[in-house]
Amino acid sequence: MRPAYLECSACAKRHEVGLRNLCDCGAPLFARYEGPEVARDRLRPRSDLWRYAPLLPLEDREIVSRGEGGTPILHAPRLAQDLGFRDLLVKDEGRNPTGTFKARGMAVAVPMAKTRGAKALGRTRNLQRATAEVLALWIRSSHRRHVLEIGTSNGYSTLWLAWAVQPGGGRITSVARSAAKHALADANLRQAGLRDAVELAQGEGAEVIARLDGPFDAVFFDADRSSAPSISRLASVGRSSSRSTHGTPSVAKVRLCWPSP
Numbered sequence: 001m002r003p004a005y006l007e008c009s010a011c012a013k014r015h016e017v018g019l020r021n022l023c024d025c026g027a028p029l030f031a032r033y034e035g036p037e038v039a040r041d042r043l044r045p046r047s048d049l050w051r052y053a054p055l056l057p058l059e060d061r062e063i064v065s066r067g068e069g070g071t072p073i074l075h076a077p078r079l080a081q082d083l084g085f086r087d088l089l090v091k092d093e094g095r096n097p098t099g100t101f102k103a104r105g106m107a108v109a110v111p112m113a114k115t116r117g118a119k120a121l122g123r124t125r126n127l128q129r130a131t132a133e134v135l136a137l138w139i140r141s142s143h144r145r146h147v148l149e150i151g152t153s154n155g156y157s158t159l160w161l162a163w164a165v166q167p168g169g170g171r172i173t174s175v176a177r178s179a180a181k182h183a184l185a186d187a188n189l190r191q192a193g194l195r196d197a198v199e200l201a202q203g204e205g206a207e208v209i210a211r212l213d214g215p216f217d218a219v220f221f222d223a224d225r226s227s228a229p230s231i232s233r234l235a236s237v238g239r240s241s242s243r244s245t246h247g248t249p250s251v252a253k254v255r256l257c258w259p260s261p
């Protein structure tokens with residue numbers, strides 16, 4: 001079932017279905033559907049994402065599947081005991097082909113973009129706004145002043161971190177591999193009036209971090225999962241924070257979904 005239109009999540013303006021992510025006001029667009037309700041007995045007899053194909057926007061011939069979705073909910077009795085819960089259920093998204101829940105969204109978004117004529121795709125992995133707010137409030141309320149961010153992307157989380165340290169005259173050092181991403185972050189930070197609070201350090205994470213002067217009193221890790229263990233070790237024991245106070249706190253969005261060693 002194809003979407004009927006795109007609707008702005010902030011100002012409710014409607015847009016034609018097409019290759020655009022954002023409204024003119026800058027907020028993300030949601031796809032809206034107007035088709036008939038789909039009865040439960042029309043769902044497919046399979047246990048992955050494509051069980052829900054009658055509710056999804058792709059035609060059967062457009063589906064390309066690597067087995068995404070259908071991830072199980074597991075009982076975790078020992079973890080429950082450790083944490084003091086009576087019972088604890090964990091949804092194992094690691095069984096998706098990418099190792100994260102994002103496989104489901106991308107399995108629909110990529111073929112859908114292709115049907116709309118896209119020849120190439122770029123994506124950013126910004127924090128959800130609520131997560132960014134919690135992060136920023138923690139940084140601000142605990143009076144952190146110099147934060148190391150690993151993984152700038154387009155500077156969305158950097159904006160929140162810069163906002164958080166600004167009242168105390170703090171600074172963010174944000175590391176990214178891509179010069180193009182740093183150019184985007186630079187523009188976004190300027191627009192928000194927060195550019196002066198941020199140093200953008202471009203290059204391979206591990207190399208750049210080894211050259212940085214600390215001390216940092218918080219580390220926010222938001223880079224790719226494969227380099228997470230080595231960079232994280234470096235950020236916590238390398239030159240960058242060897243002069244910081246012991247026990248520099250570190251927050252990692254991706255640490256929750258590292259592959260098992």
Ligand SMILES: [Zn+2]
Pocket residue numbers: 008009010011012013023024025026027
């Ligand atoms: Zn809008």
